[in-house]
Amino acid sequence: MNSINIPDKLKLLNSNKEMADEFITFIKEQSFSKIAFITTKTPNHLITNELEVAVFDHVEKLKTFQVINPSVAYVNQLQLPEFDLVVGVGGGKAIDTAKYAAHINNLPFVSIPTLISNDGICSPISVLKEKQNRYVSLGATMPIALFVPMHLIEECGEESLVSGVGDLLSNLSAIEDWKLASKGKNEYIDDYAVMISENAALCVFTQIKNYILQNKSKEQFLQNNLKMIIESIVLSGIAMEIAGTSRPASGAEHLISHAVDELFGGFKPHGVQVAFGMYVITFIRSELGYVSKEMFQELRAVLRYLGLPTTLSSLGITKEQLIEALIFAPQTRSDRMTVFNKIKLEEKHISELLEKLFESKTYSAV
Template sequence: MPLLARTVTTPLSIEVRRGAVADLGELLADRRISSGGDVALVVGPGQGEKIVELCRPSLRSADVFTVAGGSVDSANKLGDQLRRRNYDAVVGIGGGKTIDTAKYAATRYGIPMVTVATSLANDGIASPVASLTHEGGKGSYGVHIPIAVLVDLDFVENGPDRQTQAGIGDAVSNLSACADWELAHQVRGEPIDGLAVTLARTGAEALVNHPGKLTDDAFLTTLAEALILGGISMSICGSSRPASGGDHEISHAIDHLHPGAASHGEQVGLGALFCTFLRGDLERFGQLARCLHRHGLSTRPGDLGLTDEQFVEAVLFAPHTRPDRYTILEHLALSADDLRTRLGDYVDALREHLD
């Protein structure tokens, strides 16, 4: 009998709403993740005490671990602490660094992991990847996809706008990443996963076309769903292909050459916009430019604090950050002079679509 379907690993539960943190115990019990509340709550510094206070009434058997997350060392230290007791699940509560630390530690010891996101800065809230620093550099490590994902809009709303803006840039960049994947399929015969593309692109399309603002619950929900779909799309195909193309190569190059220029989301948003222009897709270019501009994200190198020459340098270096990945940057293989010309044309095109 031929294979008529495939099994797709996704979270058991996805909830995006206000008050998610306070109802965590009820969700864990209802989904049979932990009926007794024997879980490890992993929180970051800062608002950790407030979050624990909200969780305590429904999770009396929980242990709380505060991590200054973001590194392999901190994740390994957390893992060593988790070994001392049999936990039903590890619950990572906070932003990207805390969640990635919890994902890595939980995966290391085979414990189910639940994400409770208090910010929407990137697609790590549901992805099978943990981005952690190690020995001065930053690496991406394969981990288990979260068994449940909760996004508490109360905390997202009260967080810095820049975190939400970064999430917008990360989510909409999937449109460029999927276009790069399709290019690699057409030119090099690289296998492409249509389901992964569909999920990544659907979430990004919904976000690009949403008329709401950063303060609207409906818009924040759409952003959260776009980031979650991007994470699941990577789990489905077993790689970051549907969410990482030339846009991420440019961001990695900026991190390497000009560390600290901006957030990951801001950089990949600009990278996606420039790659879309290089593809000659002016309709999509205008759509992305208006979306990024409307929500206060960078559309020009200068918005990131980079000169045009520094940006050209980063785009030239970008393919070296992922030698195995074929994108519009590798396809065109533009020289420095060509890139300077294209960047000038890009700025002119921005004026036409934004002014």
């Protein structure tokens, strides 16, 4: 059995002072004294500086690395042998760089996400740029602790958080594909990873449905449920760690987003693109009878409530581009069986499906 690394600290904090105090208590408890902070430009750099000042008297060595270009090449040239802890402070770029740097230097990693726009704050995968600016998913170190400054995440505004929710909800689509691969190709499926990933996403999905029924606004939902969203995203990462792959959180909807990135350079943040991919692929699944029409209708209501794209124009893609992306999508990860293996990937057929989704009154009516 694989060894599974799950952080034993998850602290949700409400001020920079609280964050510094908790962090200092933690490094004292664990006897860390040579700390490498990895962060990005301001405001994250300023937050890291403030933390650095607070921590200064409690450690032997302290250095902040500011990431300009979050790439594999950048991480490979980082010199970290004199440190005993890597701390990522910032959004996806800082966290992904730090957890991959910790991985290749064989050091423990602490995650301090100041912005949440995807499901990577506590996952064993880093997405970094490789040659020709192509993004690759790499194995990375799970955090041993998470310190989440809620006040900073709230300040970042709803756009990035909604993108994070989009990435989380896409677990429901990913699990469909994993189950399909388990049946169709006998691929190993981890029941506990499925349970955790599915429930993490369902918990937020169901809460959004409640808010819709109660006529409460998206702003209210995001404000009142930040803790639930963060904890569900953490659980989603833990599901990936248990599975030993990204399967519980990445299926055909991610392949569509990867294809959009590779073919057209991307239109929207990752979580927004996978939410759109989920919308399209869930419609196709409902047409094939893998999921119910009701499931698709519910998903549409939830995505619209969040302001996530459910039309071509809201993603900024043309129908022709989307056809190309759908046909290309399985090649972005050819080892993975998904519902794409069940679709006739011909232009005419895909075009008809998209016409039904985006142009018929039944589905395109607001």
